């Protein structure tokens with residue numbers, strides 16, 4: 001059982017089962033809302049139990065998705081495609097040991113200019129177009 005919470009504890013949850021890899025999203029929306037690259041794992045909605053969601057707020061970030069955050073402390077918590085039965089979960093809010101391992105980097109085509117490209121990972125432009133360095 002994995003435990004997650006925001007910094008103030010207003011949102012507190014447990015996860016029975018989740019994806020074992022972390023996806024790093026470099027898109028401008030994720031960078032704005034998280035402060036940098038957003039690292040997400042994923043779990044089915046039925047596998048997430050909220051002990052507290054008093055301060056959980058949702059922001060409709062596009063026609064396709066909404067983002068969950070704590071309205072009290074501002075922690076980035078969730079990403080959810082509209083109508084999906086799963087949650088993307090910000091890896092930073094999970095308590096160690098998470099058992100998570102690094103996965104792919106996506107939206108490299110819109111990464112920030114203030115940090116280098118990862119050199120040890122699979123890179124994609126957009127969600128799933130292989131990124132060719134030097135193009």
Ligand SMILES: [Zn+2]
Pocket residue numbers: 006007008009010011055070071072073074075
């Ligand atoms: Zn909070």
Ligand SMILES: [Zn+2]
Pocket residue numbers: 025026027028029030031038107
């Ligand atoms: Zn993103």
